[in-house]
Amino acid sequence: MIEEVAKNIYRVGVPLPGNPLKELNSYLIRGEDSDLLIDTGFRRPACREALEAGLAQLGSDPRRRDVLATHLHSDHSGMADLFVGPGRHIYMGRVDMEFLDQFLHSGVDRRTLRFVSEGFPPELAQAVNETNPARKEAVPAVTPAFRGLEDGEVLQVGEYRLQTLLVPGHTPGNCMFWLEEQGIMFSGDHILFDITPNITEWATLDDALGDYLDSLERVRDYPVKRTLPGHRATGDYRGRIDHLLVHHRERLAEAMTVVEANPGLTAYEIAGKMTWKIRSDSWETFPMVQKWFAVGECLSHLDYLRKRDKVRREQKDGLWRYEAV
Ligand SMILES: [Zn+2]
Numbered sequence: 001m002i003e004e005v006a007k008n009i010y011r012v013g014v015p016l017p018g019n020p021l022k023e024l025n026s027y028l029i030r031g032e033d034s035d036l037l038i039d040t041g042f043r044r045p046a047c048r049e050a051l052e053a054g055l056a057q058l059g060s061d062p063r064r065r066d067v068l069a070t071h072l073h074s075d076h077s078g079m080a081d082l083f084v085g086p087g088r089h090i091y092m093g094r095v096d097m098e099f100l101d102q103f104l105h106s107g108v109d110r111r112t113l114r115f116v117s118e119g120f121p122p123e124l125a126q127a128v129n130e131t132n133p134a135r136k137e138a139v140p141a142v143t144p145a146f147r148g149l150e151d152g153e154v155l156q157v158g159e160y161r162l163q164t165l166l167v168p169g170h171t172p173g174n175c176m177f178w179l180e181e182q183g184i185m186f187s188g189d190h191i192l193f194d195i196t197p198n199i200t201e202w203a204t205l206d207d208a209l210g211d212y213l214d215s216l217e218r219v220r221d222y223p224v225k226r227t228l229p230g231h232r233a234t235g236d237y238r239g240r241i242d243h244l245l246v247h248h249r250e251r252l253a254e255a256m257t258v259v260e261a262n263p264g265l266t267a268y269e270i271a272g273k274m275t276w277k278i279r280s281d282s283w284e285t286f287p288m289v290q291k292w293f294a295v296g297e298c299l300s301h302l303d304y305l306r307k308r309d310k311v312r313r314e315q316k317d318g319l320w321r322y323e324a325v
Contacts (some may be wrong), residue, residue: 169212
């Protein structure tokens with residue numbers, strides 16, 4: 001599935017089988033002497049075949065291709081090394097690049113340790129990790145081809161000038177890319193339209209949700225004519241940002257209400273009392289991987305409330321338990 005979204009910019013749909021995101025939007029920008037491929041899909045055969053076929057159909061020469069990953073998540077960066085040309089570059093925000101490098105070198109999964117201390121059942125955490133694409137379908141290493149981008153840094157591809165905007169929150173070094181002259185914004189997963197970007201907790205951010213909301217405010221007033229998101233459909237840029245800001249205020253209020261009504265619960269139990277879009281009869285039968293995302297989402301909201309002295313947590317028998325301040 002290929003669509004020309006602007007002159008010399010193409011969207012290639014990369015299927016993500018079995019994943020609620022359904023599809024990744026990979027974009028190819030064609031220049032005179034180089035092509036830039038933005039985001040790649042998971043490192044798995046179905047993604048690879050779809051992207052290879054799309055790029056072949058576009059006649060993209062792999063030898064003159066650079067790759068840009070909007071952020072470290074493996075559905076975006078997982079095949080970067082397979083699609084970059086020899087001697088060419090893989091661009092990623094420097095903060096995410098360093099985080100990814102550390103993550104790929106560390107044996108213990110810090111996030112799992114935190115989730116277990118927040119009440120996530122250890123055996124369930126282990127089962128989730130066995131299927132976790134974060135490691136299994138990731139790029140194997142941050143190689144010398146990688147180039148870390150700083151906020152404001154510009155990439156030139158053909159007639160297009162892509163300005164890097166560092167928008168932490170969804171990941172620590174998540175970036176959007178702004179084409180001022182054309183009013184085009186590559187929004188990655190910072191702004192999605194028919195799904196809400198997942199905001200979880202991160203080792204290097206003590207307030208990921210606060211950072212995310214600040215990042216939304218920061219880019220809200222750009223005169224965007226067309227947003228090219230990392231997944232699914234596009235839509236009204238500013239309207240969507242306003243909707244996401246309201247959405248998280250409501251989720252914060254909901255988390256606060258649950259903590260006030262049930263002092264002493266773990267984050268795992270608090271997540272079980274919040275409302276989720278997933279159809280499930282109960283928290284017990286909630287699909288395991290979705291439970292993982294729900295608890296991460298809940299933690300980013302609890303961290304936000306904790307940072308602002310609305311809730312506090314105390315460790316009892318090895319588990320963190322929350323109450324209102
Ligand atoms: Zn992502």
